[in-house]
Amino acid sequence: MSRMILIMDRSHAIPCLAVFCVLLLCAIPSSGDDTDSSRSLIEFRKFLTNATMLNDWKEPVANLCSPIWTGCVCTHGVFTGLKLEGMGLGGTIDIQSLSNLPSFYSLSVMNNSFSGPFPSDLNSLRKLRRLYLANNKFNGGIQDKAFSGMTGMRRVVLGNNKFTGNIPLSLLQLPGLVDLQLQSNQFEGKIPDFWQADLIVNFSYNKLEGSIPATLRNQNASAFYGNKLCGKPLDACKPKILTWKIGIIIAVAVGVGLAVVIILFLILRRRVKPLKYQKSIDKFHKEEQIPSKSGTFKNSSEHGKLQFVRNNRQRFELEELLRASAEVLGSGSFGSSYKAVLFGGQPYVVRRFRQMNNVGKEEFQEHMRKLGRLSHPNLLPLVAFYHRKEEKLLITDFAENGSLASHLHSKRSPNQPGLDWPTRLRIIKGVSRGLAYLYEELPTLTLPHGHLKSSNVLLGSTFEPLLSDYALVPVIDKDHAQKFMVAYKSPESSQNDHVTRKTDIWSLGILILELLTGKFPANYLKQGRGPSADLATWVNSVVREEWTGEVFDKDMNLARRAEGQMLRLLKIGMCCCDWDVNKRWDWKEAVEKIQELKEKDSDDDFSSYASEVDVYSSRTMTDDDFSFSKA
Incomplete structure (x- = not known):
C-alpha cells in the first residue's frame, strides 16, 4: 500500500x-x-x-x-x-x-538568520551533493576554490543573500551540477563558461556584466534580469565605442538635446494638459479609423460598427471607443491591448488581432456570438467584436488586478506581498471551474481553451480568476497558432504533430507548477512547436531526488498544516502534465481532485500523517x- x-x-x-x-x-x-x-x-x-x-x-x-x-x-x-530550515x-x-x-550528502539552512562569510573549508565535505543557504544574510566573497574536489555536488542554492565578488570558478569543476541559484546577491564580473549539459541557473538581480556565455543561451531570460548582461536570451550586445572623442561628442549632443526637450516641455505644459500615452492613442486612432472613398469616416455595416454579443452591456459606437481616453496595456504574440475608458467611466479592454483569418466573415461572426453566449464567474466576458479583413477587435471587460503572471513574476516593491497560499488555491480552483465549463459548453472543440497560461488568467477586484483568450483556436491563422499558442507546445504536438482533448489539461498542469513554484515556463517564450518541459523537469528532478522546500515559492508564506494540501496540488499538477497522453488525467478527474483541496489539513488528516511519522x-x-x- x-x-x-x-x-x-x-x-x-x-x-x-x-x-x-x-x-x-x-x-x-x-x-x-x-x-x-x-x-x-x-x-x-x-x-x-x-x-x-x-x-x-x-x-x-x-x-x-x-x-x-x-x-x-x-x-x-x-x-x-x-534540513534546518526556518528555525531562526x-x-x-x-x-x-x-x-x-x-x-553526509545534504545540508539545508535556508530561511534562517546566518550572517558573515561563506562557510570556510566547505570542500572538506567531499560527499556533499546538495547545499542550500538561500534566504539568509551571508555576505562577502566566495573563494574560487570553495567547491574544489566536490565532484558529487548537484545543487548549489545561495539566492537572497549578500554575497559579493566573482562567481567562484570551482563551480565549473562539478560535472553533475544541475541547479545553480545565485539570484538576489551582489556578485559582479562576468559569468563563467558553464558547460554542464543539464544545468539550470538563476543569476538575476546581481551586478554581473558582459555577454552571456553561449552555453547558457538556452536558459530562461528571467535568469539574467537585473544585471548589465547582453546576448541571447536577452538583447544582442552593442558594439563598444573605443574613441574617446566620439564619447565626448555624444555627451555634448545628449546634453544639448536634453536642454531642448526640457525647454519644449515647459512651454507645452503651460498650453495644454498632457494626455497619458497620447502618442500610442493617436496611433491607435489613426490605424483604426477607416476612410471611405470621400476621405471621411464611414459608419456602415462593414466599417465602423461594433457587433455586441451581450445584452447586459451599454451600447456604444466604435468612434466613441476610439475617441475615449486610452492606456496601452501591452503587446503580445497576437497584437496590442488597450484599456479604454468611455465617457460614463466604464473601462473596457480592446484587443487587436491581425492573424485571425482562418475562417470567413460569417463563420467568424457566428463563433464570436457563440463565445458571447458563454457565461461563467471564471470567464472574462466577451462584450463586442469588430471585423474587417485586415484585423479584428475583441472588446472585453477590464480586470482590476491584472494577470496572474504579473503577480508571480514581476519584481514587486519591498512592501508589496506576494500571493499567499489561500489566494493561490482559490485562483487554481476558479481556473479549473472555468476550464470545466469550457469543456462542457464546447464539446466539439478539441481545444476548449487552447492558450491557457498565467498571463491569460486575469484577476478581478477580489482576486477571483478570469480566463481570457479562450476558444480562439478555430479563428486564429493555423501557422500563427502553431508558433505561439500554448497548446502547440505540448508533448503530443511536439512529438506527433497533433493535439487532443487532454492537451488543455497539460496546460493546466504546467500552470499549477508555475503557481506553486513561482517559476516561469521558459519554453513558452520560444516560437514554434516544442514542449515547455523545463519547469516540469525541474520539479520532477526535485521530488525524485530530495523533496525539499525549495520546490515551493517562498512568497506564499506557508501557514501551519498547509504543506500537505500544497503537495497534493503539486502531485495533481504532475499528473495533469504527464507526457503520456494515455496516463494523463482527463478534465473531470483533474477538476474533481482540485476542488477537493483545502487551505489546511484537517485534524483527522493531520493525525493520520502524524501516525506515520513513527515509522x-x-x-x-x-x-x-x-x-x-x-x-
Missing part, C-alpha cells in the same frame, strides 16, 4: 515540510549505531545561536533516524543530511563537525516513490 507522510517534530509545534508521496512496500531498517555521528551533531550545535528547536538532540542515541532528532534527513534508514538559527556553520559524519520520519524521494513519466 502507498503511504502519505508528514515530516514534523514530535512536539507538533512547528511542523517541517509535509511529504506526500508513494512509499515502498516496507521500510528499510537502519544501518547501525549512530553514536559517533550524534556526538558530531551535538558539537555542531554548539556553534549555533537560537538553537532551541534542536534541544531534542541528546545522547545517548543509537539511531539518528528516530523522530526525536529534529531536522535529520534519512535515506533507507541511514542518516544522510540536515544563527551563528557559525562548523564544517569540521560535519566532516566527521560518514554519509517513516524523514526520507529522500526516489523514482519508486513518485513515479512520474519522464518530462
